[in-house]
Amino acid sequence: MEQRISLVTLGVADVAASRAFYERLGWKASSASMDEVVFFDMGGMIFGLYGQSDLSKDTGLTNTPTPGCTTLAYNTRSREEVDHFMGVVEEAGATTLKPPVDMSWGGYVGYFADPDGHPWEISWVPHFPVLEDGSLDIPA
Amino acid sequence: MEQRISLVTLGVADVAASRAFYERLGWKASSASMDEVVFFDMGGMIFGLYGQSDLSKDTGLTNTPTPGCTTLAYNTRSREEVDHFMGVVEEAGATTLKPPVDMSWGGYVGYFADPDGHPWEISWVPHFPVLEDGSLDIPA
Numbered sequence: 719m720e721q722r723i724s725l726v727t728l729g730v731a732d733v734a735a736s737r738a739f740y741e742r743l744g745w746k747a748s749s750a751s752m753d754e755v756v757f758f759d760m761g762g763m764i765f766g767l768y769g770q771s772d773l774s775k776d777t778g779l780t781n782t783p784t785p786g787c788t789t790l791a792y793n794t795r796s797r798e799e800v801d802h803f804m805g806v807v808e809e810a811g812a813t814t815l816k817p818p819v820d821m822s823w824g825g826y827v828g829y830f831a832d833p834d835g836h837p838w839e840i841s842w843v844p845h846f847p848v849l850e851d852g853s854l855d856i857p858a
Numbered sequence: 859m860e861q862r863i864s865l866v867t868l869g870v871a872d873v874a875a876s877r878a879f880y881e882r883l884g885w886k887a888s889s890a891s892m893d894e895v896v897f898f899d900m901g902g903m904i905f906g907l908y909g910q911s912d913l914s915k916d917t918g919l920t921n922t923p924t925p926g927c928t929t930l931a932y933n934t935r936s937r938e939e940v941d942h943f944m945g946v947v948e949e950a951g952a953t954t955l956k957p958p959v960d961m962s963w964g965g966y967v968g969y970f971a972d973p974d975g976h977p978w979e980i981s982w983v984p985h986f987p988v989l990e991d992g993s994l995d996i997p998a
Contacts, residue, residue, distance in 0.1 A: 719943060721885045722992045723900050724933035724981070726866050729926070745861045750985060750997045760863050762901070762993025764986070770927065777969050777977040778955050779926035786869070786919035787910065787976070788928040793864035803859055815918050829917050836927070837917040841864070845890060846904070852862045853902025857890045 724763055726790065729770035730834045736767045739833050742810035761852065770834075785835040793854060797826045797842045804828045804840055812838075864903055866930065869910035870974045876907045879973050882950035901992065910974075925975040933994060937966045937982045944968045944980055952978075 730736040737747060737756045748757040748764075756767040774780055794800050800818045807830050808814060815837060818828035826842040846854045870876040877887060877896045888897040888904075896907040914920055934940050940958045947970050948954060955977060958968035966982040986994045 719883045719885070719932065719946060720992050721898060721900060722932070723866065723903075723905055723930050724986075724988070724994055725929070725931035725979075726863065727929045727931065729928065743859045745859070746998075748997050757996065758861060759994075759996040759998070760861060760903075762989070762991075762996075763863075763903070764931075764994060764996060765863055773929065774926065776956075776967075776979075777926060777929060779971075779975075779977060785927050786914065786917060787925050787974075788869065789865070789867045789913065789917060790863050791865035791867065791904075792859065792862070806859060816916075827916075831919075834927075835919075837919060839865075839916075846864075848864070849902070851902075852860050854864055854899075854904060856897065856899040856902075856904060857888050858886075858899070 722763070725766050726763070727766035727768050727773065728832075728834065728836050729773040730767050731770060732833075733767055733769055736833055739811050740765075740767070743807065785831070786837060789829075789837045789839055791839040791841050793846065793848050794840060794842045795848045800826050800828055800840050800842050804830065807838075807840070862903070865906050866903070867906035867908050867913065868972075868974065868976050869913040870907050871910060872973075873907055873909055876973055879951050880905075880907070883947065925971070926977060929969075929977045929979055931979040931981050933986065933988050934980060934982045935988045940966050940968055940980050940982050944970065947978075947980070 751757050758765040812830040815829035815831050828840045891897050898905040952970040955969035968980045
């Protein structure tokens with residue numbers, strides 16, 4: 719199998735409300751989006767929003783899902799940007815889980831939850847520089 | 859905020875066991891990986907494996923995480939590849955959640971769980987062709 723992920727999909731309580739939150743970050747949904755499912759182009763892979771009950775039907779995992787087993791991260795180009803974007807997401811309706819802190823390994827990281835509780839990090843990670851096009855420079 | 863995700867990190871029970879599963883798919887971990895955390899380069903974004911207890915400490919979400927609120931997807935170039943790769947992941951130790959089925963919207967999708975129960979789809983989605991470099995062609 720090629721080394722890639724095509725989609726990351728969050729199960730959400732209310733697709734429209736969740737879409738509105740991510741659009742408040744300045745993101746633009748694909749015209750292929752529908753009422754039941756929303757697609758954001760993340761540079762050739764898709765970030766999807768999909769009703770949790772539909773998602774449970776698809777996967778067959780009927781246990782109640784509890785956000786917190788997966789984190790998504792937005793890495794920044796500087797330490798200052800972490801503070802800045804924690805403010806941006808809070809303004810958009812996110813809940814701060816942890817204000818930015820210095821990590822033992824040299825980074826600076828804050829955590830927030832989206833409207834469904836899905837955790838995200840906003841991270842400055844000097845070891846993985848963010849390139850011009852937004853992708854990460856990752857050692858082979 | 860730029861429209862991108864830098865990392866997707868799964869909380870796992872045993873980092874080494876989980877790493878071994880994904881390596882059996884033919885994926886190669888970055889040399890920046892450590893005992894506690896593993897990084898796979900997914901074309902400028904990172905797929906991470908991290909101990910669930912460490913992840914809970916980081917996010918502050920102390921409720922027991924239940925996989926199933928997020929799905930990851932690997933899209934294929936053909937319908938036949940779905941059947942093929944469902945076999946590949948099973949061989950590698952995955953559990954089939956749902957054998958591939960024709961979806962009402964025209965795709966062909968199978969679901970499997972990784973060793974921690976994190977659900978993945980293997981999907982043939984004619985609406986979003988997989989390009990030469992593995993990225994998706996997504997309508998603006």
